[in-house]
Amino acid sequence: MSNHILKCISCKKEFDPKPGLYYCESCGYIMGTLEVIYDYKTIKKSSSVTEKKFDNKASMYQFDFLLPTKPKGKFDDYVGGTPLYKFNLLGIKDVLVKYDGSNPSSSYKDRASSIAINRAIDEGADILFCASTGNAASSLAILNAPTGMRTYIFVPASIPAGKRAQLEISGAEVMAVEGTYDEVYDVSLDIGLKKGWYCRHAAINPYLLEGKKTGAFEIIIQNDFVVPDYVLVGVGDGTVISSLYKGFWEFKEVGLTDKIPRIIGVQAEGIPAIKEVFDKGKPYTPIAIIGKTIADSISVGKPRDVIKACTYIEACDGYFISLTDEEILDAIVELGKETGLFAEPAGAVPYGGLKKLIYEEKITESDTVCLVITGNGLKDINAVEGVINTESISIKDLEKRFE
Amino acid sequence: MSNHILKCISCKKEFDPKPGLYYCESCGYIMGTLEVIYDYKTIKKSSSVTEKKFDNKASMYQFDFLLPTKPKGKFDDYVGGTPLYKFNLLGIKDVLVKYDGSNPSSSYKDRASSIAINRAIDEGADILFCASTGNAASSLAILNAPTGMRTYIFVPASIPAGKRAQLEISGAEVMAVEGTYDEVYDVSLDIGLKKGWYCRHAAINPYLLEGKKTGAFEIIIQNDFVVPDYVLVGVGDGTVISSLYKGFWEFKEVGLTDKIPRIIGVQAEGIPAIKEVFDKGKPYTPIAIIGKTIADSISVGKPRDVIKACTYIEACDGYFISLTDEEILDAIVELGKETGLFAEPAGAVPYGGLKKLIYEEKITESDTVCLVITGNGLKDINAVEGVINTESISIKDLEKRFE
Numbered sequence: 001m002s003n004h005i006l007k008c009i010s011c012k013k014e015f016d017p018k019p020g021l022y023y024c025e026s027c028g029y030i031m032g033t034l035e036v037i038y039d040y041k042t043i044k045k046s047s048s049v050t051e052k053k054f055d056n057k058a059s060m061y062q063f064d065f066l067l068p069t070k071p072k073g074k075f076d077d078y079v080g081g082t083p084l085y086k087f088n089l090l091g092i093k094d095v096l097v098k099y100d101g102s103n104p105s106s107s108y109k110d111r112a113s114s115i116a117i118n119r120a121i122d123e124g125a126d127i128l129f130c131a132s133t134g135n136a137a138s139s140l141a142i143l144n145a146p147t148g149m150r151t152y153i154f155v156p157a158s159i160p161a162g163k164r165a166q167l168e169i170s171g172a173e174v175m176a177v178e179g180t181y182d183e184v185y186d187v188s189l190d191i192g193l194k195k196g197w198y199c200r201h202a203a204i205n206p207y208l209l210e211g212k213k214t215g216a217f218e219i220i221i222q223n224d225f226v227v228p229d230y231v232l233v234g235v236g237d238g239t240v241i242s243s244l245y246k247g248f249w250e251f252k253e254v255g256l257t258d259k260i261p262r263i264i265g266v267q268a269e270g271i272p273a274i275k276e277v278f279d280k281g282k283p284y285t286p287i288a289i290i291g292k293t294i295a296d297s298i299s300v301g302k303p304r305d306v307i308k309a310c311t312y313i314e315a316c317d318g319y320f321i322s323l324t325d326e327e328i329l330d331a332i333v334e335l336g337k338e339t340g341l342f343a344e345p346a347g348a349v350p351y352g353g354l355k356k357l358i359y360e361e362k363i364t365e366s367d368t369v370c371l372v373i374t375g376n377g378l379k380d381i382n383a384v385e386g387v388i389n390t391e392s393i394s395i396k397d398l399e400k401r402f403e
Numbered sequence: 404m405s406n407h408i409l410k411c412i413s414c415k416k417e418f419d420p421k422p423g424l425y426y427c428e429s430c431g432y433i434m435g436t437l438e439v440i441y442d443y444k445t446i447k448k449s450s451s452v453t454e455k456k457f458d459n460k461a462s463m464y465q466f467d468f469l470l471p472t473k474p475k476g477k478f479d480d481y482v483g484g485t486p487l488y489k490f491n492l493l494g495i496k497d498v499l500v501k502y503d504g505s506n507p508s509s510s511y512k513d514r515a516s517s518i519a520i521n522r523a524i525d526e527g528a529d530i531l532f533c534a535s536t537g538n539a540a541s542s543l544a545i546l547n548a549p550t551g552m553r554t555y556i557f558v559p560a561s562i563p564a565g566k567r568a569q570l571e572i573s574g575a576e577v578m579a580v581e582g583t584y585d586e587v588y589d590v591s592l593d594i595g596l597k598k599g600w601y602c603r604h605a606a607i608n609p610y611l612l613e614g615k616k617t618g619a620f621e622i623i624i625q626n627d628f629v630v631p632d633y634v635l636v637g638v639g640d641g642t643v644i645s646s647l648y649k650g651f652w653e654f655k656e657v658g659l660t661d662k663i664p665r666i667i668g669v670q671a672e673g674i675p676a677i678k679e680v681f682d683k684g685k686p687y688t689p690i691a692i693i694g695k696t697i698a699d700s701i702s703v704g705k706p707r708d709v710i711k712a713c714t715y716i717e718a719c720d721g722y723f724i725s726l727t728d729e730e731i732l733d734a735i736v737e738l739g740k741e742t743g744l745f746a747e748p749a750g751a752v753p754y755g756g757l758k759k760l761i762y763e764e765k766i767t768e769s770d771t772v773c774l775v776i777t778g779n780g781l782k783d784i785n786a787v788e789g790v791i792n793t794e795s796i797s798i799k800d801l802e803k804r805f806e
Binding site: 393 | 489
């Protein structure tokens with residue numbers, strides 16, 4: 001028997017899970033409105049949950065009481081359990097930094113891919129597919145490589161070389177499509193659903209968010225159940241930020257905490273689609289804008305999880321801000337210098353966002369803050385080409401310098 | 404009081420540790436002959452060791468009873484504790500794959516850098532320096548960024564772009580020197596020792612190997628104390644392979660195991676310096692050869708840990724083999740396809756070595772084998788440029804393909 005139901009965030013109708021159910025059968029073909037809902041009251045009363053000893057380094061499957069599948073993949077034991085570092089940053093003591101670059105494929109997306117693969121096994125699938133700006137794709141490709149199920153990947157041909165290399169090396173079937181992420185997404189969805197492949201599109205398949213929410217659970221347990229005042233994260237499609245809200249909300253719902261942080265979504269000024277929807281106010285209506293940014297992971301003009309993202313962020317009194325590409329590059333460099341951590345552009349935007357909000361006095365030194373760094377900087381080294389030193393020195397000049 | 408002494412592997416003389424003691428005062432200025440020796444008999448009798456519960460995911464500092472310093476750095480809790488995966492590979496069931504690409508700087512070298520930083524703190528240093536083919540450098544630069552001590556890095560200007568980006572982002576002082584690794588090593592050593600900086604050259608400073616050996620400890624505990632028959636690892640300077648032997652030897656010495664695996668060093672055919680010394684036989688004499696390989700991390704013509712490496716590998720009945728660049732590239736691709744794991748060239752050579760030895764019937768399916776993958780493939784994506792697909796497809800052609 002299933003431990004959950006599906007519920008539409010718009011019309012509130014509830015459904016029993018069944019293979020291929022990706023949208024609300026009542027609202028119709030609108031993606032990204034189904035939520036996975038557990039029996040929180042019963043969970044709250046269960047001593048195996050209330051008295052559970054959590055482990056800072058255990059995989060995300062330690063939260064099995066709030067997950068829709070069980071670990072079966074080779075990599076599952078190393079998905080999640082990523083570091084929560086503390087650094088003194090920008091005048092704030094002990095800024096929490098959740099660093100997901102150490103997941104098996106070096107990004108946050110492994111949390112979702114792992115769930116997708118295990119649900120696909122549950123449902124007897126033999127092919128999984130994914131459209132992605134890069135990280136979700138390489139994550140699925142790598143984690144799915146040893147399962148025997150095949151992987152079809154659709155990405156814009158312009159993705160960073162590191163992400164492309166990961167994909168190709170993993171043995172996945174890669175379609176590098178000449179088009180924007182938004183175009184690739186639409187065409188891949190048509191193909192994949194028509195073919196009946198298992199769908200690893202985080203904003204479509206409601207289960208994907210279930211993996212991603214574990215990042216919030218880990219921030220809580222790794223900070224000894226002290227929930228920070230603010231959590232900042234980069235936003236493209238809106239699934240990671242939605243998942244963080246759901247994670248914080250669920251731990252409160254089952255009585256493990258009593259607070260949800262204000263979650264702040266950081267977008268790129270060149271393509272701030274969700275911010276535009278949110279700032280315009282209710283009813284939150286999906287849009288499609290055209291734009292670009294150096295931060296490929298959040299270069300999304302037609303965000304798919306806009307309804308969840310806006311609804312959730314409103315519920316926790318959060319908001320969205322945006323950064324210029326210059327501010328994003330500065331953020332990568334400053335974060336690296338201050339902490340040593342090398343983040344991909346979309347992974348560094350929370351740092352840039354914090355800097356901006358401190359400057360605007362919206363966050364002060366008495367606030368507790370968590371930055372979510374979603375991807376390893378090695379994924380996209382071209383992005384920093386213009387801002388790092390590339391000079392060399394001869395042996396003779398070197399000896400002279402240190403005479 | 405110190406928990407160890409230093410002992411020369413050549414003349415067997417023993418010394419008390421003191422800052423700046425990098426070579427045997429009896430043999431003279433020959434690097435790479437000092438070993439860190441603990442009181443193994445006392446450790447063997449200590450119930451805190453014999454009854455210790457080890458943790459597969461704990462940092463390498465869980466082995467503090469065999470380490471020369473204590474953790475003090477921000478990253479120390481996440482150095483080591485890397486995955487030991489099991490895959491069916493090349494006809495052998497459950498090949499152990501130690502994947503060190505998930506360390507903080509994405510390579511094995513963090514184990515040594517962490518020890519260097521903590522020893523430098525112990526000794527009151529304020530500058531650390533390192534010459535490196537790339538991984539040791541970026542490791543030191545990243546781990547040292549938050550300590551307040553400065554980092555001077557000397558690398559060949561030709562290191563892969565990913566490693567250079569990590570270095571520059573970390574805020575280290577980077578000297579990208581126009582010369583080979585061997586030339587850069589020599590000049591940096593002259594400068595650093597003259598200036599009195601703390602030396603993070605693994606083959607010089609005997610403490611560095613103490614961090615690296617923890618990889619062997621983890622292979623043992625993560626495989627439930629079943630020591631594999633063979634361990635394969637890439638070899639450049641010879642420090643990682645030396646450290647693995649020392650780790651296996653020490654666990655046997657303190658009674659935690661009763662076996663040392665045969666350790667096989669895999670070099671690049673284009674520059675197989677240690678293999679040449681080993682094959683020539685005793686007395687093992689350092690050499691300098693000229694050559695090149697695509698596997699930058701093991702592109703070393705003047706290996707510094709040649710005496711230890713050859714002595715140790717002889718002691719465990721191991722040997723050295725070499726691979727062509729073509730075989731190395733094939734190994735990256737095949738490993739990725741079979742496992743999903745993306746290794747940098749030097750990280751994939753153990754897989755290529757295993758393939759070769761199976762073909763030559765030196766390793767058979769009844770043997771237990773461990774491959775040590777020392778670095779994440781994202782470190783050097785240019786290396787695989789020629790062997791991965793880089794084609795793109797138009798939306799129209801894509802739709803046609805999946806009609």
